[in-house]
Amino acid sequence: MDRLSLFGLILALLAILGGSLFEGGSLSTLFNGAAAIIVFGGTLGAALLQTPLVDLQRALGLFRWIFGPPRLDFNRGIEKVVGWSVHARRYGLLGLEKQGELENDPFLRKGLQLIADGGEPEVVREIMEVEVNVCEQRDLQAIRFYESMGGYAPTIGIIGAVMGLIHVMTNLGNPTSLGLGIATAFVSTIYGVGIANLFFLPVASKLRSIVFRQYQYREMMLDGMLAIVQGHNPGAIRVKLEGYLK
Structure with missing residues:
Protein backbone atom coordinates (compact mmCIF):
# COMPACT_ATOMS: atom_id res chain seq x y z
CA MET A 1 0.00 0.00 0.00
CA ASP A 2 1.23 3.50 -0.83
CA ARG A 3 1.47 4.90 2.69
CA LEU A 4 2.34 8.37 1.44
CA SER A 5 -1.03 8.71 -0.33
CA LEU A 6 -2.90 7.46 2.72
CA PHE A 7 -0.94 9.82 4.97
CA GLY A 8 -1.65 12.75 2.64
CA LEU A 9 -5.39 12.07 2.65
CA ILE A 10 -5.53 11.74 6.44
CA LEU A 11 -3.39 14.87 6.92
CA ALA A 12 -5.66 16.94 4.67
CA LEU A 13 -8.79 15.85 6.52
CA LEU A 14 -7.24 16.43 9.93
CA ALA A 15 -6.04 19.87 8.89
CA ILE A 16 -9.53 20.93 7.77
CA LEU A 17 -11.39 19.44 10.70
CA GLY A 18 -8.74 20.48 13.22
CA GLY A 19 -8.74 24.03 11.93
CA SER A 20 -12.51 24.17 12.30
CA LEU A 21 -12.31 22.98 15.90
CA PHE A 22 -9.44 25.37 16.65
CA GLU A 23 -11.65 28.26 15.54
CA GLY A 24 -14.31 27.16 18.00
CA GLY A 25 -16.51 25.42 15.46
CA SER A 26 -18.34 22.14 15.82
CA LEU A 27 -17.91 19.12 13.61
CA SER A 28 -21.66 18.70 13.50
CA THR A 29 -21.95 21.95 11.53
CA LEU A 30 -19.94 20.38 8.70
CA PHE A 31 -22.36 17.52 8.21
CA ASN A 32 -25.41 18.38 6.18
CA GLY A 33 -27.41 15.73 4.38
CA ALA A 34 -29.02 18.05 1.85
CA ALA A 35 -25.67 19.56 0.88
CA ALA A 36 -24.10 16.12 0.53
CA ILE A 37 -26.89 14.90 -1.77
CA ILE A 38 -26.63 17.99 -3.97
CA VAL A 39 -22.84 18.03 -4.29
CA PHE A 40 -21.96 14.36 -4.39
CA GLY A 41 -24.98 13.30 -6.41
CA GLY A 42 -24.77 16.20 -8.83
CA THR A 43 -21.01 15.79 -9.36
CA LEU A 44 -21.26 12.07 -9.97
CA GLY A 45 -24.21 12.49 -12.32
CA ALA A 46 -22.44 15.13 -14.41
CA ALA A 47 -19.27 13.02 -14.65
CA LEU A 48 -21.23 9.91 -15.64
CA LEU A 49 -23.02 11.90 -18.33
CA GLN A 50 -19.76 12.69 -20.12
CA THR A 51 -17.92 9.40 -19.54
CA PRO A 52 -18.32 6.36 -21.83
CA LEU A 53 -18.89 3.07 -20.02
CA VAL A 54 -15.54 1.59 -21.09
CA ASP A 55 -13.69 4.61 -19.67
CA LEU A 56 -15.70 4.46 -16.45
CA GLN A 57 -14.84 0.80 -15.94
CA ARG A 58 -11.17 1.53 -16.57
CA ALA A 59 -11.23 4.53 -14.20
CA LEU A 60 -12.68 2.43 -11.39
CA GLY A 61 -10.02 -0.19 -12.03
CA LEU A 62 -7.23 2.39 -11.90
CA PHE A 63 -8.40 3.76 -8.56
CA ARG A 64 -6.67 0.97 -6.65
CA TRP A 65 -3.35 2.36 -7.92
CA ILE A 66 -3.73 5.29 -5.50
CA PHE A 67 -2.94 3.05 -2.54
CA GLY A 68 -1.23 0.17 -4.39
CA PRO A 69 0.48 1.35 -7.60
CA PRO A 70 2.13 -1.16 -9.96
CA ARG A 71 5.68 -1.94 -8.94
CA LEU A 72 8.08 -0.84 -11.65
CA ASP A 73 11.70 -1.58 -10.78
CA PHE A 74 13.80 0.15 -13.44
CA ASN A 75 17.03 -1.37 -12.14
CA ARG A 76 15.59 -4.84 -12.29
CA GLY A 77 14.30 -4.12 -15.79
CA ILE A 78 17.79 -3.17 -16.92
CA GLU A 79 19.18 -6.37 -15.45
CA LYS A 80 16.52 -8.34 -17.32
CA VAL A 81 17.44 -6.77 -20.65
CA VAL A 82 21.15 -7.29 -20.07
CA GLY A 83 20.44 -10.93 -19.22
CA TRP A 84 18.43 -11.33 -22.42
CA SER A 85 21.29 -9.79 -24.37
CA VAL A 86 23.79 -12.26 -22.94
CA HIS A 87 21.38 -15.10 -23.65
CA ALA A 88 20.85 -13.94 -27.24
CA ARG A 89 24.61 -13.70 -27.90
CA ARG A 90 25.01 -17.24 -26.64
CA TYR A 91 21.98 -18.96 -28.16
CA GLY A 92 20.83 -16.55 -30.85
CA LEU A 93 17.67 -14.44 -31.04
CA LEU A 94 15.56 -17.56 -31.34
CA GLY A 95 16.63 -18.47 -27.82
CA LEU A 96 14.64 -15.48 -26.50
CA GLU A 97 11.43 -17.37 -27.19
CA LYS A 98 12.03 -19.43 -24.05
CA GLN A 99 12.75 -16.25 -22.10
CA GLY A 100 9.47 -14.77 -23.28
CA GLU A 101 7.53 -17.77 -22.02
CA LEU A 102 8.87 -17.07 -18.53
CA GLU A 103 7.64 -13.46 -18.55
CA ASN A 104 4.46 -12.50 -16.69
CA ASP A 105 4.24 -9.09 -18.37
CA PRO A 106 2.27 -9.49 -21.65
CA PHE A 107 4.07 -6.49 -23.14
CA LEU A 108 7.54 -7.97 -22.61
CA ARG A 109 6.38 -11.42 -23.65
CA LYS A 110 5.05 -10.04 -26.92
CA GLY A 111 8.24 -8.10 -27.62
CA LEU A 112 10.48 -11.12 -27.03
CA GLN A 113 8.26 -13.26 -29.23
CA LEU A 114 8.50 -10.76 -32.08
CA ILE A 115 12.28 -10.73 -31.74
CA ALA A 116 12.45 -14.53 -31.66
CA ASP A 117 10.31 -14.67 -34.80
CA GLY A 118 12.97 -12.65 -36.62
CA GLY A 119 11.19 -9.32 -36.80
CA GLU A 120 13.16 -6.38 -38.15
CA PRO A 121 13.92 -3.62 -35.60
CA GLU A 122 11.69 -1.12 -37.41
CA VAL A 123 8.80 -3.57 -37.52
CA VAL A 124 9.20 -4.52 -33.85
CA ARG A 125 9.34 -0.86 -32.82
CA GLU A 126 6.26 0.01 -34.87
CA ILE A 127 4.20 -2.83 -33.42
CA MET A 128 5.29 -2.30 -29.84
CA GLU A 129 4.98 1.50 -29.90
CA VAL A 130 1.37 1.14 -31.03
CA GLU A 131 0.69 -0.93 -27.92
CA VAL A 132 2.56 1.51 -25.67
CA ASN A 133 0.69 4.53 -27.01
CA VAL A 134 -2.72 2.86 -27.00
CA CYS A 135 -2.30 1.75 -23.37
CA GLU A 136 -1.19 5.23 -22.34
CA GLN A 137 -4.06 6.98 -24.11
CA ARG A 138 -6.59 4.50 -22.73
CA ASP A 139 -5.43 5.15 -19.19
CA LEU A 140 -5.28 8.94 -19.62
CA GLN A 141 -8.79 8.93 -21.06
CA ALA A 142 -10.03 7.01 -18.01
CA ILE A 143 -8.30 9.44 -15.64
CA ARG A 144 -10.36 12.28 -17.12
CA PHE A 145 -13.30 10.84 -15.15
CA TYR A 146 -11.67 12.00 -11.91
CA GLU A 147 -10.55 15.27 -13.45
CA SER A 148 -14.10 15.99 -14.58
CA MET A 149 -15.44 15.33 -11.09
CA GLY A 150 -12.81 17.70 -9.71
CA GLY A 151 -13.98 20.32 -12.17
CA TYR A 152 -17.71 19.87 -11.62
CA ALA A 153 -17.69 19.62 -7.81
CA PRO A 154 -17.02 23.33 -7.03
CA THR A 155 -19.67 24.41 -9.53
CA ILE A 156 -22.22 21.97 -8.10
CA GLY A 157 -21.29 23.32 -4.67
CA ILE A 158 -22.16 26.82 -5.83
CA ILE A 159 -25.47 25.53 -7.16
CA GLY A 160 -26.15 24.04 -3.73
CA ALA A 161 -25.25 27.35 -2.11
CA VAL A 162 -27.64 29.26 -4.37
CA MET A 163 -30.40 26.76 -3.65
CA GLY A 164 -29.81 27.21 0.07
CA LEU A 165 -30.01 30.98 -0.25
CA ILE A 166 -33.20 30.69 -2.29
CA HIS A 167 -34.64 28.60 0.51
CA VAL A 168 -33.65 31.32 2.99
CA MET A 169 -35.16 34.11 0.92
CA THR A 170 -38.45 32.31 0.47
CA ASN A 171 -38.77 31.63 4.21
CA LEU A 172 -37.80 34.96 5.75
CA GLY A 173 -41.05 34.90 7.70
CA ASN A 174 -40.11 31.61 9.32
CA PRO A 175 -36.96 32.13 11.41
CA THR A 176 -36.69 28.45 12.34
CA SER A 177 -35.93 27.51 8.72
CA LEU A 178 -33.28 30.18 8.17
CA GLY A 179 -30.52 28.23 9.89
CA TYR A 217 9.35 1.86 -18.17
CA ARG A 218 7.90 0.33 -21.31
CA GLU A 219 9.90 2.72 -23.50
CA MET A 220 13.06 1.69 -21.66
CA MET A 221 12.34 -2.00 -22.07
CA LEU A 222 11.48 -1.51 -25.74
CA ASP A 223 14.74 0.37 -26.36
CA GLY A 224 16.59 -2.46 -24.67
CA MET A 225 14.91 -5.15 -26.75
CA LEU A 226 15.61 -3.25 -29.96
CA ALA A 227 19.25 -2.87 -28.95
CA ILE A 228 19.41 -6.65 -28.63
CA VAL A 229 18.04 -7.07 -32.15
CA GLN A 230 20.60 -4.58 -33.45
CA GLY A 231 23.40 -6.64 -31.92
CA HIS A 232 24.63 -4.18 -29.29
CA ASN A 233 26.81 -5.70 -26.61
CA PRO A 234 25.41 -6.08 -23.07
CA GLY A 235 27.66 -3.38 -21.62
CA ALA A 236 26.53 -0.79 -24.15
CA ILE A 237 22.90 -1.72 -23.57
CA ARG A 238 23.31 -1.25 -19.83
CA VAL A 239 24.88 2.18 -20.25
CA LYS A 240 22.12 3.22 -22.63
CA LEU A 241 19.27 2.12 -20.37
CA GLU A 242 20.82 3.65 -17.28
CA GLY A 243 19.98 6.99 -18.86
CA TYR A 244 16.36 6.33 -17.83
CA LEU A 245 17.41 6.35 -14.18
CA LYS A 246 18.49 9.98 -14.19
Whole structure:
Protein backbone atom coordinates (compact mmCIF):
# COMPACT_ATOMS: atom_id res chain seq x y z
CA MET A 1 0.00 0.00 0.00
CA ASP A 2 1.23 3.50 -0.83
CA ARG A 3 1.47 4.90 2.69
CA LEU A 4 2.34 8.37 1.44
CA SER A 5 -1.03 8.71 -0.33
CA LEU A 6 -2.90 7.46 2.72
CA PHE A 7 -0.94 9.82 4.97
CA GLY A 8 -1.65 12.75 2.64
CA LEU A 9 -5.39 12.07 2.65
CA ILE A 10 -5.53 11.74 6.44
CA LEU A 11 -3.39 14.87 6.92
CA ALA A 12 -5.66 16.94 4.67
CA LEU A 13 -8.79 15.85 6.52
CA LEU A 14 -7.24 16.43 9.93
CA ALA A 15 -6.04 19.87 8.89
CA ILE A 16 -9.53 20.93 7.77
CA LEU A 17 -11.39 19.44 10.70
CA GLY A 18 -8.74 20.48 13.22
CA GLY A 19 -8.74 24.03 11.93
CA SER A 20 -12.51 24.17 12.30
CA LEU A 21 -12.31 22.98 15.90
CA PHE A 22 -9.44 25.37 16.65
CA GLU A 23 -11.65 28.26 15.54
CA GLY A 24 -14.31 27.16 18.00
CA GLY A 25 -16.51 25.42 15.46
CA SER A 26 -18.34 22.14 15.82
CA LEU A 27 -17.91 19.12 13.61
CA SER A 28 -21.66 18.70 13.50
CA THR A 29 -21.95 21.95 11.53
CA LEU A 30 -19.94 20.38 8.70
CA PHE A 31 -22.36 17.52 8.21
CA ASN A 32 -25.41 18.38 6.18
CA GLY A 33 -27.41 15.73 4.38
CA ALA A 34 -29.02 18.05 1.85
CA ALA A 35 -25.67 19.56 0.88
CA ALA A 36 -24.10 16.12 0.53
CA ILE A 37 -26.89 14.90 -1.77
CA ILE A 38 -26.63 17.99 -3.97
CA VAL A 39 -22.84 18.03 -4.29
CA PHE A 40 -21.96 14.36 -4.39
CA GLY A 41 -24.98 13.30 -6.41
CA GLY A 42 -24.77 16.20 -8.83
CA THR A 43 -21.01 15.79 -9.36
CA LEU A 44 -21.26 12.07 -9.97
CA GLY A 45 -24.21 12.49 -12.32
CA ALA A 46 -22.44 15.13 -14.41
CA ALA A 47 -19.27 13.02 -14.65
CA LEU A 48 -21.23 9.91 -15.64
CA LEU A 49 -23.02 11.90 -18.33
CA GLN A 50 -19.76 12.69 -20.12
CA THR A 51 -17.92 9.40 -19.54
CA PRO A 52 -18.32 6.36 -21.83
CA LEU A 53 -18.89 3.07 -20.02
CA VAL A 54 -15.54 1.59 -21.09
CA ASP A 55 -13.69 4.61 -19.67
CA LEU A 56 -15.70 4.46 -16.45
CA GLN A 57 -14.84 0.80 -15.94
CA ARG A 58 -11.17 1.53 -16.57
CA ALA A 59 -11.23 4.53 -14.20
CA LEU A 60 -12.68 2.43 -11.39
CA GLY A 61 -10.02 -0.19 -12.03
CA LEU A 62 -7.23 2.39 -11.90
CA PHE A 63 -8.40 3.76 -8.56
CA ARG A 64 -6.67 0.97 -6.65
CA TRP A 65 -3.35 2.36 -7.92
CA ILE A 66 -3.73 5.29 -5.50
CA PHE A 67 -2.94 3.05 -2.54
CA GLY A 68 -1.23 0.17 -4.39
CA PRO A 69 0.48 1.35 -7.60
CA PRO A 70 2.13 -1.16 -9.96
CA ARG A 71 5.68 -1.94 -8.94
CA LEU A 72 8.08 -0.84 -11.65
CA ASP A 73 11.70 -1.58 -10.78
CA PHE A 74 13.80 0.15 -13.44
CA ASN A 75 17.03 -1.37 -12.14
CA ARG A 76 15.59 -4.84 -12.29
CA GLY A 77 14.30 -4.12 -15.79
CA ILE A 78 17.79 -3.17 -16.92
CA GLU A 79 19.18 -6.37 -15.45
CA LYS A 80 16.52 -8.34 -17.32
CA VAL A 81 17.44 -6.77 -20.65
CA VAL A 82 21.15 -7.29 -20.07
CA GLY A 83 20.44 -10.93 -19.22
CA TRP A 84 18.43 -11.33 -22.42
CA SER A 85 21.29 -9.79 -24.37
CA VAL A 86 23.79 -12.26 -22.94
CA HIS A 87 21.38 -15.10 -23.65
CA ALA A 88 20.85 -13.94 -27.24
CA ARG A 89 24.61 -13.70 -27.90
CA ARG A 90 25.01 -17.24 -26.64
CA TYR A 91 21.98 -18.96 -28.16
CA GLY A 92 20.83 -16.55 -30.85
CA LEU A 93 17.67 -14.44 -31.04
CA LEU A 94 15.56 -17.56 -31.34
CA GLY A 95 16.63 -18.47 -27.82
CA LEU A 96 14.64 -15.48 -26.50
CA GLU A 97 11.43 -17.37 -27.19
CA LYS A 98 12.03 -19.43 -24.05
CA GLN A 99 12.75 -16.25 -22.10
CA GLY A 100 9.47 -14.77 -23.28
CA GLU A 101 7.53 -17.77 -22.02
CA LEU A 102 8.87 -17.07 -18.53
CA GLU A 103 7.64 -13.46 -18.55
CA ASN A 104 4.46 -12.50 -16.69
CA ASP A 105 4.24 -9.09 -18.37
CA PRO A 106 2.27 -9.49 -21.65
CA PHE A 107 4.07 -6.49 -23.14
CA LEU A 108 7.54 -7.97 -22.61
CA ARG A 109 6.38 -11.42 -23.65
CA LYS A 110 5.05 -10.04 -26.92
CA GLY A 111 8.24 -8.10 -27.62
CA LEU A 112 10.48 -11.12 -27.03
CA GLN A 113 8.26 -13.26 -29.23
CA LEU A 114 8.50 -10.76 -32.08
CA ILE A 115 12.28 -10.73 -31.74
CA ALA A 116 12.45 -14.53 -31.66
CA ASP A 117 10.31 -14.67 -34.80
CA GLY A 118 12.97 -12.65 -36.62
CA GLY A 119 11.19 -9.32 -36.80
CA GLU A 120 13.16 -6.38 -38.15
CA PRO A 121 13.92 -3.62 -35.60
CA GLU A 122 11.69 -1.12 -37.41
CA VAL A 123 8.80 -3.57 -37.52
CA VAL A 124 9.20 -4.52 -33.85
CA ARG A 125 9.34 -0.86 -32.82
CA GLU A 126 6.26 0.01 -34.87
CA ILE A 127 4.20 -2.83 -33.42
CA MET A 128 5.29 -2.30 -29.84
CA GLU A 129 4.98 1.50 -29.90
CA VAL A 130 1.37 1.14 -31.03
CA GLU A 131 0.69 -0.93 -27.92
CA VAL A 132 2.56 1.51 -25.67
CA ASN A 133 0.69 4.53 -27.01
CA VAL A 134 -2.72 2.86 -27.00
CA CYS A 135 -2.30 1.75 -23.37
CA GLU A 136 -1.19 5.23 -22.34
CA GLN A 137 -4.06 6.98 -24.11
CA ARG A 138 -6.59 4.50 -22.73
CA ASP A 139 -5.43 5.15 -19.19
CA LEU A 140 -5.28 8.94 -19.62
CA GLN A 141 -8.79 8.93 -21.06
CA ALA A 142 -10.03 7.01 -18.01
CA ILE A 143 -8.30 9.44 -15.64
CA ARG A 144 -10.36 12.28 -17.12
CA PHE A 145 -13.30 10.84 -15.15
CA TYR A 146 -11.67 12.00 -11.91
CA GLU A 147 -10.55 15.27 -13.45
CA SER A 148 -14.10 15.99 -14.58
CA MET A 149 -15.44 15.33 -11.09
CA GLY A 150 -12.81 17.70 -9.71
CA GLY A 151 -13.98 20.32 -12.17
CA TYR A 152 -17.71 19.87 -11.62
CA ALA A 153 -17.69 19.62 -7.81
CA PRO A 154 -17.02 23.33 -7.03
CA THR A 155 -19.67 24.41 -9.53
CA ILE A 156 -22.22 21.97 -8.10
CA GLY A 157 -21.29 23.32 -4.67
CA ILE A 158 -22.16 26.82 -5.83
CA ILE A 159 -25.47 25.53 -7.16
CA GLY A 160 -26.15 24.04 -3.73
CA ALA A 161 -25.25 27.35 -2.11
CA VAL A 162 -27.64 29.26 -4.37
CA MET A 163 -30.40 26.76 -3.65
CA GLY A 164 -29.81 27.21 0.07
CA LEU A 165 -30.01 30.98 -0.25
CA ILE A 166 -33.20 30.69 -2.29
CA HIS A 167 -34.64 28.60 0.51
CA VAL A 168 -33.65 31.32 2.99
CA MET A 169 -35.16 34.11 0.92
CA THR A 170 -38.45 32.31 0.47
CA ASN A 171 -38.77 31.63 4.21
CA LEU A 172 -37.80 34.96 5.75
CA GLY A 173 -41.05 34.90 7.70
CA ASN A 174 -40.11 31.61 9.32
CA PRO A 175 -36.96 32.13 11.41
CA THR A 176 -36.69 28.45 12.34
CA SER A 177 -35.93 27.51 8.72
CA LEU A 178 -33.28 30.18 8.17
CA GLY A 179 -30.52 28.23 9.89
CA LEU A 180 -31.03 25.14 7.73
CA GLY A 181 -31.00 27.14 4.51
CA ILE A 182 -27.88 29.10 5.43
CA ALA A 183 -26.10 25.92 6.57
CA THR A 184 -26.91 24.17 3.30
CA ALA A 185 -25.63 27.18 1.37
CA PHE A 186 -22.23 27.34 3.05
CA VAL A 187 -21.68 23.63 3.58
CA SER A 188 -22.42 22.91 -0.09
CA THR A 189 -19.62 25.24 -1.10
CA ILE A 190 -17.24 23.58 1.36
CA TYR A 191 -18.16 20.13 0.08
CA GLY A 192 -17.70 21.11 -3.57
CA VAL A 193 -14.37 22.88 -3.18
CA GLY A 194 -13.15 20.37 -0.61
CA ILE A 195 -13.70 17.12 -2.49
CA ALA A 196 -12.36 18.69 -5.69
CA ASN A 197 -9.09 19.92 -4.21
CA LEU A 198 -8.55 17.32 -1.49
CA PHE A 199 -9.59 14.22 -3.40
CA PHE A 200 -10.57 14.19 -7.08
CA LEU A 201 -7.85 16.45 -8.51
CA PRO A 202 -5.05 14.88 -6.40
CA VAL A 203 -6.28 11.42 -7.42
CA ALA A 204 -6.19 12.38 -11.10
CA SER A 205 -2.72 13.89 -10.74
CA LYS A 206 -1.37 10.82 -8.91
CA LEU A 207 -2.77 8.46 -11.54
CA ARG A 208 -1.24 10.57 -14.32
CA SER A 209 2.18 10.31 -12.72
CA ILE A 210 1.81 6.52 -12.42
CA VAL A 211 0.76 6.21 -16.07
CA PHE A 212 3.70 8.36 -17.17
CA ARG A 213 6.11 6.18 -15.17
CA GLN A 214 4.65 3.07 -16.78
CA TYR A 215 5.14 4.68 -20.19
CA GLN A 216 8.79 5.42 -19.36
CA TYR A 217 9.35 1.86 -18.17
CA ARG A 218 7.90 0.33 -21.31
CA GLU A 219 9.90 2.72 -23.50
CA MET A 220 13.06 1.69 -21.66
CA MET A 221 12.34 -2.00 -22.07
CA LEU A 222 11.48 -1.51 -25.74
CA ASP A 223 14.74 0.37 -26.36
CA GLY A 224 16.59 -2.46 -24.67
CA MET A 225 14.91 -5.15 -26.75
CA LEU A 226 15.61 -3.25 -29.96
CA ALA A 227 19.25 -2.87 -28.95
CA ILE A 228 19.41 -6.65 -28.63
CA VAL A 229 18.04 -7.07 -32.15
CA GLN A 230 20.60 -4.58 -33.45
CA GLY A 231 23.40 -6.64 -31.92
CA HIS A 232 24.63 -4.18 -29.29
CA ASN A 233 26.81 -5.70 -26.61
CA PRO A 234 25.41 -6.08 -23.07
CA GLY A 235 27.66 -3.38 -21.62
CA ALA A 236 26.53 -0.79 -24.15
CA ILE A 237 22.90 -1.72 -23.57
CA ARG A 238 23.31 -1.25 -19.83
CA VAL A 239 24.88 2.18 -20.25
CA LYS A 240 22.12 3.22 -22.63
CA LEU A 241 19.27 2.12 -20.37
CA GLU A 242 20.82 3.65 -17.28
CA GLY A 243 19.98 6.99 -18.86
CA TYR A 244 16.36 6.33 -17.83
CA LEU A 245 17.41 6.35 -14.18
CA LYS A 246 18.49 9.98 -14.19
